[in-house]
Amino acid sequence: MSNDPSARRVRADATRNRVQILEAAARAFEEEGLNVSMDSIAKQAGVGPGTLYRHFPTRDALLAALLLEEHYAGLLETRTRIAAQEPDAGRALDAWIGALGRWMNAYDGLPEPLRLAWTRPDSVLGPACQTLIEATDGFLGAAQRAGKARSSLNGRDLFLGALAIAWAGGASKAGSDTQTALHDVMRSGWAVG
Amino acid sequence: MSNDPSARRVRADATRNRVQILEAAARAFEEEGLNVSMDSIAKQAGVGPGTLYRHFPTRDALLAALLLEEHYAGLLETRTRIAAQEPDAGRALDAWIGALGRWMNAYDGLPEPLRLAWTRPDSVLGPACQTLIEATDGFLGAAQRAGKARSSLNGRDLFLGALAIAWAGGASKAGSDTQTALHDVMRSGWAVG
Amino acid sequence: MSNDPSARRVRADATRNRVQILEAAARAFEEEGLNVSMDSIAKQAGVGPGTLYRHFPTRDALLAALLLEEHYAGLLETRTRIAAQEPDAGRALDAWIGALGRWMNAYDGLPEPLRLAWTRPDSVLGPACQTLIEATDGFLGAAQRAGKARSSLNGRDLFLGALAIAWAGGASKAGSDTQTALHDVMRSGWAVG
Amino acid sequence: MSNDPSARRVRADATRNRVQILEAAARAFEEEGLNVSMDSIAKQAGVGPGTLYRHFPTRDALLAALLLEEHYAGLLETRTRIAAQEPDAGRALDAWIGALGRWMNAYDGLPEPLRLAWTRPDSVLGPACQTLIEATDGFLGAAQRAGKARSSLNGRDLFLGALAIAWAGGASKAGSDTQTALHDVMRSGWAVG
């Protein structure tokens, strides 16, 4: 069991450091935005910069891990919950887009790298976006079949729309009515009836 | 007379420098995006950085001048032309939003400072935005009166929508279908019928 | 018997690792010069850096082993061959110095540590140099006895001369006429007649 | 006079800083060798790293300035003095090569960049080397015409020989007999008779 050769034991300090880095990064991203210096993240995590770079060779890799391990799970959970609890496909799509928007503003400045990930498909953030686009496609397809959404749209468009709106509003509370207004416009844009 | 010290005329070289700076900045912003170093703009203009800063105390001030003096005029002209030539208020609004989008992508990275101008009302870019929002309001109002646009919207929302779309597409040609798709969504969002 | 704990046999994997490290180092030194990172050598050898350091506590130790086990043998062979086949002591010395020069450029950057070894007599590379100096002394002595070399010289001087010339030429082909020219000067320097 | 427009007044602090940087660099190069960090030179000069880089964009540029302004002048002076005072062309050449060797060891590690300058002709150090090679050619030519030096040699070879010897000896006192010995070999190499 424990000597399965393929499951090399991860060193205790490595795990600990990884967790500390992720925690520190989450804190730093939240408080100072996505542009905090890597060095300062390392310092806050109590590790040297080398350790930080060993675990996450780029800022995007760190961000991707954070998004995937912390927020992504919650988002997919939300997807399941919406799918289970909202019988109206139109309102389900709306709820999903709302959740997407909140996820995209988990950190100040997050929309930017997400947009870049879109541009360069080899980005570490790419797969995450892809999955979310597919989820959006799922909700959109259901809404279209139910006659609640225009048939000319696709999930990518709505994902990008949500991203643009998240960018416009920013992470601050201040932009929240901006976002609401834009979401309303977008909803009128895809909704039928 | 002309050497009356109180009758300060603007020195000829000062005027010349201002022009050269604006030209150099336009070129630099176009070719390298909004993030060129101020030093390089100064160098291209053939002046020292001090001179650049004397004329334009911040990058935003430089940008604002450029936008106002170069592109803004063209945009307002466009407004007049649309108003004069397009009898259908809905299509006029659409044309205006298209022009707005092109203006917002005059330089790579321009949407960002425009959004910030929105956030901080004392920004030098604020007034320019304000005027454009009012223009948008004008077109929107006409469209609403003609029953071509939803009455729940206001110019600010559409301006921000256009900005968000411009951001999502970026200045590159690559984002052009992205922009088209989002514009379509937005049009469906405000249009009636 | 074989599990008598006091009769420490070298573990099979240890031997294998040592060989792999030497091979990887030879490759890396050849392709990237002597300044490759130790990490990358370890990686190419398929071992962890710790293992690399266990076998060779410093870069110089690794180099010394490589030189001794790989190239040194060949060089001493060359010595024997020259001694056996070249009846003219002057030409033998010349041939030896040429072989020395080639050995000194086995890797890009090799002359530097050899010179340092010279400076610090406790260097791991010291013995290797010493043996080669003695060999040079042998050839030189023979040449001197045959009246083919100046009697004021010693092997150390010629060894250092060859080293300096190897340094000047570098490992690249580009320096090859440089080396030829300097070798000519040096030959005229020691040769009689 | 003072308003010659082409002779822009150099700012006092600029001159002061330049001098301080050169002094600090000379000290640092002498005491710690050529590989001191640029940052530490800046610190020792009492300026920020930016100032250092403004004056000397690369380490080589700094070195070149130092060599040219401090040592080079002295070397050319030496050339003149030798030419004036030494009637024997062979001994003049010898004296010149000796001076060359001392110049090449002004700092620990100096031969290395000089060799590189040789390799890449666009180096900032290139011109300095070129002038010295020409000077060497001058002395060598005179010696050749006087029948004191072999006619097959050129100044470049002797310059490189001197460089190689300087490298082999290093800047320390310890290498001084090494250098003497090698110089002897080289002298026997070029001298006639």
Next chain:
DNA sequence: CATGAATGAGCCTTCATTCAT
């Protein structure tokens, strides 16, 4: 004995802005 994670000083460089001249 092997592993590879951790360390962390140190490196070079940029640039918005100020200020001496």
Next chain:
DNA sequence: CATGAATGAAGGCTCATTCAT
């Protein structure tokens, strides 16, 4: 008013070596 030198805090990143496992 123009000039351009000075500033200096960051920033990202590397790598030889040690040590926990």
